[in-house]
Amino acid sequence: MGTRQQNSEFDWLSEAADLNGMEHRMRAATVCVMAISITLMTGAVWAQNRAAPASVGGLETLAQRPACPGNPEALGVARVVEIDTTGGPGFGFEHFKAYDFLRDGEVVLTFDDGPWPGNTPAVLKALAEQCTKAVFFPIGKHAMWHPEILKQVAAEGHTIGSHTWSHADLSKLAPDQAKEEIDKGVSAVRVALGQPEASFFRFPALRHSPELLTYLSARNIGTFSTDMDSFDFKMRKPEQVVASVVSKLKKHGKGIVLMHDFQHATSLALPELLVQLKTSGYKIVQVKAKEPVQTLAEYDQQLEKELGGGTADSRATLSVVRTISE
Numbered sequence: 001m002g003t004r005q006q007n008s009e010f011d012w013l014s015e016a017a018d019l020n021g022m023e024h025r026m027r028a029a030t031v032c033v034m035a036i037s038i039t040l041m042t043g044a045v046w047a048q049n050r051a052a053p054a055s056v057g058g059l060e061t062l063a064q065r066p067a068c069p070g071n072p073e074a075l076g077v078a079r080v081v082e083i084d085t086t087g088g089p090g091f092g093f094e095h096f097k098a099y100d101f102l103r104d105g106e107v108v109l110t111f112d113d114g115p116w117p118g119n120t121p122a123v124l125k126a127l128a129e130q131c132t133k134a135v136f137f138p139i140g141k142h143a144m145w146h147p148e149i150l151k152q153v154a155a156e157g158h159t160i161g162s163h164t165w166s167h168a169d170l171s172k173l174a175p176d177q178a179k180e181e182i183d184k185g186v187s188a189v190r191v192a193l194g195q196p197e198a199s200f201f202r203f204p205a206l207r208h209s210p211e212l213l214t215y216l217s218a219r220n221i222g223t224f225s226t227d228m229d230s231f232d233f234k235m236r237k238p239e240q241v242v243a244s245v246v247s248k249l250k251k252h253g254k255g256i257v258l259m260h261d262f263q264h265a266t267s268l269a270l271p272e273l274l275v276q277l278k279t280s281g282y283k284i285v286q287v288k289a290k291e292p293v294q295t296l297a298e299y300d301q302q303l304e305k306e307l308g309g310g311t312a313d314s315r316a317t318l319s320v321v322r323t324i325s326e
Contacts, residue, residue, distance in 0.1 A: 068131035075130040078283035084290045085199040088217030092225030109134035113262035115149035122267035130274045133286040137202040140165035140188030147192035161200030162186045171207040187299035198289035227255030238269035
């Protein structure tokens with residue numbers, strides 16, 4: 001309000017002789033000031049809410065995410081997406097191009113062939129230090145051999161799919177044998193975990209047939225290929241793994257990355273790789289399934305017997321057996 005207008009207002013008020021009229025005007029002015037204050041406060045709240053970016057589905061905002069203990073500059077998880085696997089959608093541009101859900105600079109980390117002693121725990125440690133998440137596609141036999149390691153993967157909040165029973169090349173098997181490999185692998189992961197995993201599947205060597213894709217579609221299991229294969233199974237030095245992933249990401253700009261927690265070089269490479277991803281500005285997307293996979297009872301029962309009984313209510317080995325002297 002200008003000075004001239006202010007003086008005019010005050011002169012007019014001082015000349016008012018009617019006390020009741022003055023009181024009426026003062027009350028009106030007070031109400032006006034209160035209305036202006038409320039409007040300003042509402043605008044400030046609106047601006048604050050507008051400035052806070054929400055994640056997918058609006059379930060989480062960046063401000064709500066806890067800091068990474070001991071690593072305030074951690075890579076973390078930028079976005080969490082949920083996939084409805086009804087009808088068996090496929091992901092990964094190497095084979096499936098219908099669903100391009102990643103934004104520029106976004107990365108999905110995936111690991112095949114575990115769980116494996118030494119290597120998988122090292123991968124989990126590197127991921128935990130950066131407070132980031134990945135998708136694991138374990139082999140059924142490995143899950144049965146090392147259920148404690150697979151339970152650690154689940155306990156740390158990673159997504160777990162399946163990768164057949166024995167890592168057989170399904171394209172070379174008869175259809176019934178191939179389906180058994182798929183379903184036995186799915187049940188092995190459920191039995192090892194004591195609970196069903198995500199309804200995600202990856203073919204060994206990424207080799208599939210139209211018939212098997214139709215089968216997975218009928219089972220409502222989503223199929224994951226990849227956008228870029230690190231080929232880490234051909235490498236013996238961790239720096240080779242880092243160079244492979246970083247160079248391919250620079251070329252593609254984003255994508256689903258295929259690695260193997262079974263490979264020792266990858267377990268050694270991951271700490272440096274995650275640092276380079278953070279430094280280069282890439283953001284990690286965690287992928288979850290809307291519904292858990294539906295296993296087949298015949299394979300569940302077969303593998304529960306093989307493991308020595310049902311595991312749904314089992315305790316971790318360390319809570320049952322502990323060393324008290326050595």
